[in-house]
Amino acid sequence: MGITGKTIVLGVTGGIAAYKACTVCSQLQQKGARMRVLMTKSATRFVQPLTFQTLSHHHVYIDTFEEHDPSGVAHIDLADEADLFVVAPATANLIGKLANGLADDMLSTTLLATRAPVWLAPAMNGHMYQHPAVQANLNKLKERGVQLIEPGSGLLACGYVGQGRMAEPEEIIAAVEQYFISGETPGKKPYEETVKRWWQGKRVLVTAGPTQEPLDPVRYVSNHSSGKMGYALANVLRRVGAHVILVSGPTALEVPPGITCIPVVTAQDMYEQVLRHYPSVDVVIKAAAVADYQPLTRADQKIKKDADEMTITFKKTKDILKTLGEKKDGQILIGFAAETHDVDVYARSKLEKKNLDYIVANNVSSEGAGFGSDTNTVTIYDRWGGKVDVPLLPKEEVAYQILKVVADRHGSPRE
Incomplete structure (x- = not known):
């Protein structure tokens, strides 16, 4: 199971969102998929075919009549090879052609020939997207089993604000991974209104990533946290309308747009920044893997490899979560517990001792749930x-489920 070795045909049409397809192609390729890219001629006005050729390590198809292998017919071969066919962005023109069975270029011809699941990520002006003709075409395609990765709302390239912005590459990639893990199609449901309503306008502080505790100018002690869970929470919070402050240890991740990010390195750095912003926020989600201990002293010069053994004395770092629990003044406090055994016992103990409202616990030794993975399985107490x-x-779906649990509890007061 999984995405490795699967052939994904990526169709790219002529819209400004074509640049986002580069990220989709690159990351799916890096995750082990065999990427094949089809571009319309209009798409080549936005992104050069050479870009996708470099990212996919394969020829990019544009012209139906340009056959590179005389032993086969390219659009039929691609149609047959595909395990999944994703069009991102999907313009109103492509949607109309597919809905009405038109095949006047390489992409539309291959779409009609494939028996693989077809997913569309629409991208266009909001008025175009809401036009009855476009909606009728989309409904016709959905009735035939075509899956839509719904566009988001916001400022569009044309200057309008509305629904029509192509789903972010991370959403598309996550949906593709989930499909090959569990067989679930995106059928992307909009976030529930009750969840969006509760989180809308909330000021939320999220911590993410590891900390690094220096031994000397060139070495440090750290952990395996990638920051992916914290960044996923920040991204989903942004989408449901929250104002996000992300306090992040060192990671290789890009900061989602629209989020205030405060980079830190050590546990002390994170302690100071979190405490600084704590009084002004409504919710804290502490997903960072902060070091519990730091070296008692830091060498001013690089420690030389002179002795066969070396003893390092450590001291406890400040307990950020416990401090927040002690200083809590109306904020909702959500902690994380990464455990390797007795998860229920340790999570419930941490929830009580640190005066938390929620704790999200997971067994990091479970397959697919460890540090650095793109998936997770958790229990929320x-x-x-x-x-x-x-x-x-x-x-990102786990992040949404966490936000939903909180919104359900506080949006619908219980006895």
């Missing part, structure tokens, strides 16, 4: 005795 199990899902 709350101080009222509640417990919610979240199955193995892409981390």
Whole structure:
């Protein structure tokens, strides 16, 4: 199971969002998929075919009549090879052609010939997207089993604000991974209004990533945290309308747009920044893997490899989560517990001792749930005795489930 070795045909049409398809192609290729790219001639006005050729390590197809292998017919071969066919961006023109069975270029011809699942990520002006003709075409395609990765709302390239912005590459990649892990199609449901309503306008501080505790100018002690869970939470919070402050240890991740990011390195750095912003926020989600201990002293010069053994004395770092629990003044406090055994016992103990409202616990030794993975499976405990199990899902979907649990509890007061 999984994405490795799967052939994904990526169709790219002529819209400004074509640049996002480069990220989709690159990351799916890096995750082990065999990427094949089809471009319309209009798409080549936005992104050069050479870009996709470099990213996919394969020829890019544009012209139906340009056959590179005389032993086969390219559009039929691609149609047959595909395990999944994704069009991103999908313009109104392509949607109309596919809905009405037109095949006047390489992409539309191959789409009609394939028996693989077809996913469309629409991208266009908001008025175009809402036009009855476009909606009728989309409905016709959905009835035939074509899956839509719904566009987002916001400022569009044309200057309008509305629905029509292509889903972010991370959403498309997560949906593709989930499909090959569990067989689930995106059928992307919009975030529930009750969840969006509760989180809208909330000021949320999220911590993410590891900390690095220096031994000398060139060495440090750290952990395997990638920051992916914290960044996923920040990204989903942004989408449901929250104002996000992301305090992040060193990671290789890009900061999602629209988020205030405060980079830190050590546990002390993170402690100071979190405490600084704590009074001004409504919710803290502490997903960072902060070092519990730091070297008692830091050498001013590089430690030389002179002795066969070396003893390092460590001291405890400040407990950020415990401090937040002690200083809590109306904020909702959500902690994380990464465990390797007795998860239930340790999570419930941490929830109580640190005065948390929720704790999200997972067994990092479980397959697909460890540090650095793109998926996670967690259990969410709350101080009222509640417990919610979240199955193995892409981390952004796990993030949404966490936000939903909180919104359900606080948006619908209980006795």
